[in-house]
Amino acid sequence: MTNTSSTRTTEGDTQVRRRGRLYRVMRYIPLVAPVLLWAVPCWVLLYTGQHWPLPVLLLGTALFVLGLIGMPLAMARGHGRRQQDWAAIIGDTLLGTSWILFTWSVLLGVLLRLALTIAGVGDSEDQARTVTWAVLGVSALMVGWGYIEARRVPRVRRLDVQLPRLGAGLDGLRVVLITDTHYGPLDRARWSARVCERVNTLEADLVCHTGDIADGTAQRRRAQAAPLGTVQATRARVYVTGNHEYYSEAQGWVDLMGELGWEPLRNRHLLLERGGDTLVVAGVDDVTAENSGLAGHGAHLAGALSGADPELPVLLLAHQPKFVDRAAADGIDLQLSGHTHGGQIWPFHHLVRLDQPALAGLSHHGARTLLYTSRGTGFWGPPFRVFAPSEITLLVLRSPHAATSPGTDQAHTSA
Template identity: 40%
Template sequence: MAIVFVLVALLVLAVLVTGNWYVWRRLFRDTTAGPGPVRRVGAAVIAGGWLLFIGAMVTSRTEAPFTLTRVLAWPGYLWLALTLYLLLALLVGELVRPVLRRVLERRARASSPAPAPAREPIPAGRAESESPEPAEEPETTDTTAGAGDGPSRRLFVSRVVAGTAAAAAVGTVGYGTYGVLRGPKVKRVTVPLAKLPRAAHGYRIAVVSDIHLGPVLGRGFAQKVVDTINSTQPDLIAVVGDLVDGSVKDLGPAAAPLAQLRARHGSFFVTGNHEYFSGAEQWVEEVRRLGLNPLENARTELPHFDLAGVNDVAGEDEGQGPDFARALGDRDRARACVLLAHQPVQIHDAVDHGVDLQLSGHTHGGQLWPGNLIARGANPTVAGLDRYGDTQLYVSRGAGAWGPPTRVGAPSDITVIELASRQA
């Protein structure tokens, strides 16, 4: 096992080194005529960005001052997102590069002077001195702005591709970060439940997951999430894990706005995997103090259906993993049941225990495209509503973001699930 871990670590390191060398080469080496300060500055920028990211990761997992983590986190995590999209944009540029070269070659040929006409042979008997003087060739200039000859053309193409790639990457990350910081939008989904009585038709559950309060997203972001949830006037609020990335000591003030959550039948909470990185027991007590009801492998009977919650699978290492039998084993299966479970992979146990609807998060919808392709390989559903046998699964993309405060192709959301009775 140790050998496999070392081999995987070496492979990841090789990929990172190769990818960063490629980015440096295309952005700095190929866009300059020779060694100089630009290449050295480029190498320093790339190395510095990764040092900031590593520093943010290390300090977040040690006893380093939280203020230091916050200082390192913003530039470090944004650098991670920027590097991803620089690499993708430059790879796309490889397809454009030969096309642009051919266009410039054609322009260069079109602007070059026509070849001089061949000299007519001198008729026999005419003296060499009698031959006509050749016409003087007109002077010509290259109209391709330095892209006519081979080396200058290659430099011109490299600068165009590098500049376009850099602009595309910065624009993508900037827009994706703005989307996170402005707060999640409300998404509304109707879910019919066969066992739901007519009296509960239209019951609204506000589902929020993956808020990820931490060194980047703090109290102001939490307030936006709370205000957005309250604006939907839900009957019940479900916080389905990954609320925080840090200790109660550091993030207690950031989570304080959760005390303002308002719903007719209360607010409920289940742990996500990140709670177990941050002190799950302390956070369970903190959210209880703030007025939320933790469902630790437990169930509560609401007027028209059962609401249950199970711990995240990450709790198994601490002896606090999910216990479906405890949460659901003795319930009346004639009643509809809604289950809160952080990870979509828990759906198979939910099916076995006759759950009607499971509400989950965890995937972030991939967060950074093409991360959705990776998420699809590890989760039965990445986002949205699916059916597994008689059980439906709804997966929220989440309200916040982990690592880079950036989303591309996976906008954040707070979902209002409206339950529908087939008897209505």
């Protein structure tokens, strides 16, 4: 496998710069973000020339102040040491709602007002009220639609992916990817069962879960995760840890997945053989494991590939797309990842791009490495998905050595 010092240096510098930008932004977000998320909509909706009656102004202001105070308190109570699900639901919902209100207050508060001014429609108060009702209407629509999108069973996204080193005997191998199920405060046991039922209609040879199973310990979320034990695959079901496992007793999740019949690929691999050809299926712990303090946990690609024939094609499971820098340096053929959620609530994807080399879909890295990044099967925190639909992914691996092989990198969505 290819491995040059110059490639490692260049890709390492890129990763350091990317992390540096993210950390500079993230340092101030906890202090500034809550204020902006509530203050900007409050100003746009109430104080930009609408001349509301005093009771409306006072009530509206009180609601925004209540949101500003209540959201961080509820999130701290729900996601902090107490782990109270009711508080997490309230805090997460307020977070998502405030983000949507903020986004459309900024966009419509500037663009719509500018359009009305250019068109000469109404005086300043008429324009202000038009903007207010437009922001409220669009935000309500996004909240309702986003909630439905988050709670539905994901559609199946199918891709044919050609791997140059894949043997003809493995042509047509069906790999199903689910990830970021994030079982959490909202009980999704029924949703989980329906997801697994849909996976079982895909006749997978290999089913992969690339981490972030849940928010909470395995004991606490066991009922929601239990349907994963019903998933069917003709060859194997494999799993790697995500960063959220390391917030909630990662080893417990590794043990539970093993109990449910999944093979935890913790810096190790298995061989998948068919038609006289072999595929190395490897997995690594999430990169956050290195600082988790858990003995034996950490992302070690060399350990994952130890003993594997370097001439064989490799399918690698790694939770975060950013691991592709290491994968490409070692000439991995295909990496499967999740983590990004496709941004989950637009336009949050711009912040995700500061930390990750890919947001969603298939991308090329290095001389031969392909990365597929799933938008995720579930949702984290706010129960909304806006312009970032969830997915169950079916990847059909294609060999250039097969008698007939469809074109590569083709994608379409099926029901």
